[in-house]
Amino acid sequence: xxxxxxKKKLKLISKWFMLAAFIAVFLFLHIRFGKEARDAFSVFAxxxxxxxxxxxxxxxxxxxxxxxxxxTIISTLTRNPFxxxxxxxxxxxxxxSSSATTVMTVGFVNAGLMNLHQAIGVILGANxxxxxxxxxxxxxxxxxxWPVLAIGSAMxxxxxxxxxxxFGEAMLGFALLFLGMKFMGDSxxxxxxxxxxxxxxxxxxxxxxLGVLAGLLVTLVVxSSSATxxxxxxxxxxxxxxxxxxxxxxxxxxxxxxDNIGTCITALLASIGTSKNAQRAALAHTLxxxxxxxxxxxxxxxxxxxxxxxxxxxMRQVANAHSIFNIANTILFLPFTGVLKAIVMLIMPxxxxxxxxxxxxxxxxxxxxxxxxxxxxxxLKRTIAIIVKKFSKINELLDNQDTDLDEVASVSGSIETLxxxxxQITRDLNRFLIALAQKNLSExxxxxxxxxxxxxxxxxxxxxxxxxxLSLLMDQTENGKALSSEAREELHICMHRILEIxxxxxxxxxxxxxxxxxxxxxxxxxSMLDRAARNNLLHRIKTGQHDPLESIILLDSLRSIDSLLxxxxxxxxxLQYRF
Numbered sequence: 272x273x274x275x276x277x278k279k280k281l282k283l284i285s286k287w288f289m290l291a292a293f294i295a296v297f298l299f300l301h302i303r304f305g306k307e308a309r310d311a312f313s314v315f316a317x318x319x320x321x322x323x324x325x326x327x328x329x330x331x332x333x334x335x336x337x338x339x340x341x342x343t344i345i346s347t348l349t350r351n352p353f354x355x356x357x358x359x360x361x362x363x364x365x366x367x368s369s370s371a372t373t374v375m376t377v378g379f380v381n382a383g384l385m386n387l388h389q390a391i392g393v394i395l396g397a398n399x400x401x402x403x404x405x406x407x408x409x410x411x412x413x414x415x416x417w418p419v420l421a422i423g424s425a426m427x428x429x430x431x432x433x434x435x436x437x438f439g440e441a442m443l444g445f446a447l448l449f450l451g452m453k454f455m456g457d458s459x460x461x462x463x464x465x466x467x468x469x470x471x472x473x474x475x476x477x478x479x480x481l482g483v484l485a486g487l488l489v490t491l492v493v494x495s496s497s498a499t500x501x502x503x504x505x506x507x508x509x510x511x512x513x514x515x516x517x518x519x520x521x522x523x524x525x526x527x528x529x530d531n532i533g534t535c536i537t538a539l540l541a542s543i544g545t546s547k548n549a550q551r552a553a554l555a556h557t558l559x560x561x562x563x564x565x566x567x568x569x570x571x572x573x574x575x576x577x578x579x580x581x582x583x584x585x586m587r588q589v590a591n592a593h594s595i596f597n598i599a600n601t602i603l604f605l606p607f608t609g610v611l612k613a614i615v616m617l618i619m620p621x622x623x624x625x626x627x628x629x630x631x632x633x634x635x636x637x638x639x640x641x642x643x644x645x646x647x648x649x650x651l652k653r654t655i656a657i658i659v660k661k662f663s664k665i666n667e668l669l670d671n672q673d674t675d676l677d678e679v680a681s682v683s684g685s686i687e688t689l690x691x692x693x694x695q696i697t698r699d700l701n702r703f704l705i706a707l708a709q710k711n712l713s714e715x716x717x718x719x720x721x722x723x724x725x726x727x728x729x730x731x732x733x734x735x736x737x738x739x740x741l742s743l744l745m746d747q748t749e750n751g752k753a754l755s756s757e758a759r760e761e762l763h764i765c766m767h768r769i770l771e772i773x774x775x776x777x778x779x780x781x782x783x784x785x786x787x788x789x790x791x792x793x794x795x796x797x798s799m800l801d802r803a804a805r806n807n808l809l810h811r812i813k814t815g816q817h818d819p820l821e822s823i824i825l826l827d828s829l830r831s832i833d834s835l836l837x838x839x840x841x842x843x844x845x846l847q848y849r850f
Contacts, residue, residue, distance in 0.1 A: 289492060311458045318454030323498045325447025326404070330368035332440035334639065335433075335713045337365055352608045355392025356601060362393075363400025369496065370537040371639055372397040373556055377541045378642035381549035381633065387615070390552040391608045394538075394559065395601045398531070402594035404497045408504055409590040413453045420446035433714050448501075455505045479525045479568050486529025496534035500593055503527060507585045520575045520588055527593050528564040535560055545633060551615045558614060563600035632703045640716050643707050647723050648780055650700045654730045655777045657693045661686055661737045662770040668744060669763035683745055686738060693734055700727055722845055726780075729842040733773075736835045740766075743828050758825055761804060765832055768797055773839060782846040790843050798836045805829045 293316060301309040363372045376393045379385040385393075419442050426439025474481060490499045503526050506512060512519035535557040542553035567574055574592075581591045604611060632650055636642045664682050704727070708720050776782070776790050808825055 315455055315458035318451045318458060319493070319498065319502065320451075321447050322451030322455065322501055323493055323495050325444045325449075325451055326367070326495055326497050326501075327444070329441050329444030329448060330366055330371055331638075331711070332437045332444060333366045334368075334371060334641070335437040335711060335716070336441065337641075352388070352392040352395075352605055355389050356396035356399075356605060359393035359396025359398075360400040361396070363397040364403045367404055367497075369397040369401030370494075370534060372400065373535075373538040373553070374541045374636070375639050375642045377538055377545065377549045377552050378633070378636045378639065378646060380552045381542075381545040381646070387548050387551050387555070388608060388612055390548075391555045391559075391611055392605075394552065394556045395604060395608070398559070398597040399594075399601055401496060401534070402590070402597050405500045405504065405590040405593045408449075408452060408501055409584070409587045411586070412449050416446040416449040416453070419443075420450070433712075433717075437711075437713065452501055452505055455502065456509050479571055482522060482525025483529035483532070483564060483568070486526035486531075487533040488529075489526075490530045490533025491536050494537065496530050499530040499533065500527060500589070503530070504586045504589045507589055516579065516585065517575060519585060520578060520592070521571060523589050524571060524575055524578070524592050525568070527589065528567060528596065531560040531597070532557070532564060541636070547619060547621070551619050554619060555611055555615045558611065559600070559604060563596065563603075566600075566603075567596060632699055634703070634706065637703075637707055637710060640707065640710055640712055640720075643703070644716065644719050644723070647700060647704055647707070647720075650696060650703070651723060651726060651730070651780065652777075654693050654696050654700070654727070654734070657689050657696075658730060658734050658737065659770070659774065660689055661734065661741075662766065662773065665737060665741055665744075666763060666766055666770065668741075669759055669766060683741060686741055690734065690738060693731075697727060697731055725845045726842060729838055729845060732838045733835060733842070736831055736838065740828060740831045740835070743824055743831065762825075762828055762832075765797070765801065765804070769832070769835065769839070772797065776839065776843055776846065780846060782843065784847065787843055787847045791840060794836055794840050794843065798833060801829055801832050801836065805833075 296312060297309060300312050359372055359376070362375075363369050366372070373394055376385065376390045376397075380387065380390050423439045423442030423444075423446060427436050427443065430436045430439060486499055486503070489502065490496050493499065503523050507519055507523050510519075512522045535553070538553040538556045542550040578588050578592045578595065581595075582588050632646055636646060664686055668682055701724070704720055704724050708717070708724070712720065772790060772793050782790070805826065808822065808829065
């Protein structure tokens, strides 16, 4: 079975394969064609690396600039397939990476924040959004690259604001992208007259499947669909596909189709080890592109003729072929997202234990901080759910007047099991948050991570205080000293009210100022009642109206409740929008 270890091995193998391929081609060109061909290949490889690095830098910087708004946009604007498609299109156009959008989508499905039907809509839109990159490249903005590089570098060096530095990094990535394109084109001019080079592309134009496989393999190796599109545009721009325009385009389009399939590997890799629904979302992405390719391939010649009518510029033709394919494919599939979902469910049917699967934190999503934060919040909700169970079990004990030692011991055992679950969740969450905090985050995202760290610690303290409260009840039962019905009822009312406040407070993991102030007032009022009860108890102790052992147990219980309320006050503060 393909698991996370298999994925790591695959990535390691692909890196060694790329290194071995580079060395093999380098030596072959040196021996077969001489120094000029060898050096041109070295420049091409470096330019391709510059292009990919620029693309990734621009995408990651734009994600930092967009910040948490990406999470809000994707998780809220996906109510129906059409709005989900528009959401995927907009987000991908903003961050310039369909892979990032699909990885986010897989992450949201894995975290339970999005269903499969919504995810399919977002993925359809992402396929259109990714064509913006090719359209930008077709403008040939080489002349702007150097001044943009200078401005971006200055912003990185001199800006104090993290957001301004991210703008600088985005500009730097943009400049490197176009410089990489320019150097790739210049280096390829050396090869275009070689017969071997010509024969390869003539073969691709004659055998469409080979072109699709070439695009697929290149995208699998470089892990960037934009890099494959850029490379194809560079090749056709330098005349590598031949001088006959139609033949050149007929050779380029299958590579673009294969590129669309190859880009699915990112989502497929991201879905390894996730929930079944997340894996289905990645499968839907793959099927969408495979089916679209199979529909266009038999109509390749009329499709190329139509594309040639859109522009006389070869590079623009490739960009238009990429855009029109994805737009047409999306329009075709949009009314049938339900059918695509049914096909996916047929391939990956529901299993009996699927509903019980736990969505674990996945470090692969650290590369997309908005998704990582969403997963961390879902993990935090699991600790809150465990604390609510602890509250409920303690209230059940207080509500039962005839509680014996066995019942208390049984509840204590259940709470100990809950404690172990909560402890493991908290450890995993803290490690995940520390790793996330070390990423290149915007100020807003960094504040959100800090907020979750504090909230996690608050829940840990509240959980420990509940366990301490239960241990007091255990002590009084073991000593054979039952609390009076009045004392038990007083504690029960108090704990029941605290649970109500806690449930209201943690319902959404976010409080506006007015709601936070209202809850703080409720906590304060409950704290005043707790102190009044404690003062009354001290008075009864002084006047001899209370059994000494029961008095100590009650006094300790009320002090524990006071600490519990104090921790809830901190939680309320940390739940506010601005930390």
